[in-house]
Amino acid sequence: MKKIKVITLLVTAALTSAISMNALSATITEKKSNEPFKDIQNSYAKDSIINxxxxxxxxxxxxxxxSPTKKITRAEFITTLVRLLRLEPSSSMIPAYKDVAPTSWYYGSIQTATELALTEGTGGAMFEPSKPITRQEAATWIIRALKQKTTNSSSSTDYTDNSAIASWARPYVSTITKLGLMKGSEGKFYPNQDITRQETAVLLDRLLQNNSWSTVLESTTQASKIQMGWQYGQTNEEYEQSIMKSNVNVLSPRWFFLESDKTIKDYTNSSLVTWAKKNGKKIWPLLGNRSSQETTHQFLSSSERTAAAIQKIKSLVTKYDFDGINIDFENVLPADRENFSKFVSSLSEQLHSIGAVVSVDVSPDLGSDWTEAFDYRLLGQKADYLVLMGYDEHWSGGSTPGPVASLSWVQSGLDTLLKQVPAEKVILALPLYNRDWTLNRNGTAVSSEDISLVDQDEKLQRLGVRAIWDSKLGQYTGDYSKNGITHRIWLEEARSLSLKYRMATDRKIAGFAYWSIGGETTDIWTSLRNTERYASYSFK
Incomplete structure (x- = not known):
């Protein structure tokens, strides 16, 4: 009987052990099945990869x-970094690099990173997307992405292989080391060593362990800037379709005009008003003077005419429940400076009483008769917003060819205005048009043709124009020949507009306006959204 009992116990123990082993095996199998990849079980970066x-x-x-031990390419790394920053791939029309085709899977990420100045490629308009990224290159991109301040390029690091670190990379290596994101081994940094995919995972996961940074990246709330779009040359239906593809939240149709009889005429289209309210868009109809200097002078010189006009505008704003108006008086005599300021002041007072805002379009202060009529400081005090028309640096009919809005020119005009008007009352208007210049043999202008950005892109594609980036202007230039005559275009597109947008956003202005809706290629809106989102990040 004892033998039978012992055998029974042994069998029972064996069965229990087998069941336990099966359960453990099932648990391990289930754990492996929950992992996203088959080959990360033995990787030191497994948790980072999963995260x-x-x-x-x-x-x-x-x-x-x-493939944890495989070297990560430059294209893979920048794509991963763009995803970490929660940015959209850009479909911008002009490739930034000769070796990055628009059909490549990484095109959008490389374009986005370039538009935000996180990378400039490897030189000569090349990016070398399939080349493995080195440790010093990775350090540079990450520190730029995190907007961290660095020391000057001549500084040295504490690594014993400091001489092997490129001079341009030393500030970034020093900073990333101090942040604890990258460390060397045995006193060396190994700057030219390629990094693997698992090393990248650990590095980026370490970045996300910083609660402050991860909170910034995961935030879904952003301050809503004014995005005003003027209607010009489009039917209401075309305008509505363009608006729905854009970032615009304020419509400005051309509905109020000072006519030759010195009275304000109303051309409001009620159907567009209804559509705007249905789609959550504000309306600031444009009040224009048709650039008539004489009519404007006679109007501003009469207190009775201006008083009557102000009451009519107020009644129209009330009638249609507009959110405000946009005053666009151009070609105003310098002698009308005081009267123009009085008109804006009185109109602002009346519209403020009914909860409507007043915005006034102004040109950059060039110290000429064209801008002498603008008392920027006083207008900024009385109106809610001044809209700086950041274009026409070189204009149609001018003898000197050049860009419509180079970065330095727009920045200079904006900074000059900000000395007199608070940033929260400034809106920067960006161009959705360009000029195709016909040049003499000596490079001077013969003539120029206004073109939309859509027309510009069509010409580039049809004529096979090679666009060359000019970092000083913040723009591409493109030349082509027609009937033996040289043409040149200083291009406006996603990259150039993004640079101007970021420059202005860094100055914390109230928003942006666009002249005019329908002139753009739709890709620019993605690029500007990326710029807006990235500009909102503050990594401390």
């Missing part, structure tokens, strides 16, 4: 493999 994959930041080399 980044769950957030949609890093993908595998296939649907089942991560």
């Amino acid at each position: 980044l994959h769950s957030k949609g930041i890093m993908n595998g080399t296939t649907s089942e493999l991560f």
Whole structure:
């Protein structure tokens, strides 16, 4: 009987052990099945890989493999970094690099990073997307992405292989080391060593462990800036369709005009008003003077005419429940400076009493008769917003060819205005048009033709124009020949507009306006959204 009992106990123990082993095996199998890739079980970066994959930041080399020990390419790294920053791939029309085709899977991410000045490629308009990224290159991109301040380029690091670190990379290596994101080994940084995909995962996951930074990146709330779009040359239906594809939240149709009889005429279209309210858009109809200097002078010189006009505008704003108006008086005599300021002041007082805002379009202060009529400081005190028309640096009919709005010119005009008007009352208007210049053999202008950005892109594609980036202007230039005559275009597109947008956003202005809606290629809106989002990040 004892033998039978012992055998029974042994069998029972064996069965229990087998069941336990099966349960453990099932648990391990289930754990492996929950991992996104087959080949990360023995990787020191396994947890980081899983975390980044769950957030949609890093993908595998296939649907089942991560390839942790494989070197990561420049294209893969910048794509991962753009995802980490929660930015959209840009479909901008002009490739920034000769070796990055618009059909490549990484095109959008490289364009986005370039538009935000996170990278400039490897020189000569090349990016070398398939080349592995080195440790010093990775350090540079990350520190730029985090907007961290660095020391000057001649500084040295504490690594014993400091001489092997490129001079341009030393500030970034020094900063990333101090932040604890990258460290060397045995006193060396190994700047030219390629990094692997698992090293990248650990590095970026370490970045996300900073609660302050991860909170910034995961934030879904952004201050809503004014995005005003003027209607010009489009039917209401065309305008509505363009608005729905854009970032615009304030419509400015051309509905109020000072006519030759010195009275304000109303051309409001009620159907567009209804559509705007239905789609959550504000309306600031434009009040224009048709650039008539004489009519404007006679109007501003009469207190009775201006008083009557102000009451009519007030009644129209009330009738249609407009949110405000946009005053666009151009070609005003310097002698009318005081009267123009009085008109804006009185109109602002009346519209403020009914909860409507007043915005006034002004040109950059060039110290000429064209802008002498604008008392920027007083207008800024009385109106809610001044809209700086950041274009026409070189204008149609001018003898000197050049860009419509180079970065330095727009920045100079904006900074000059900000000395007299608070940033929260300034809106920067950007051009959705350009000029095709016909040149003499000596490079002077013969003539120029206004073109939309859509027309510009069509010409580039049809004529095979090679666009060359000019970092000083913040623009591409493109030449082509027609009937033996040279044409040149200083291009406005996603990259150039993004640079101007970021420059202005850094100055914390109230918003932007666009002349005019319908002239743009739709890709620019993605680029400007990226610029807006990235500008909102503050990594401390």
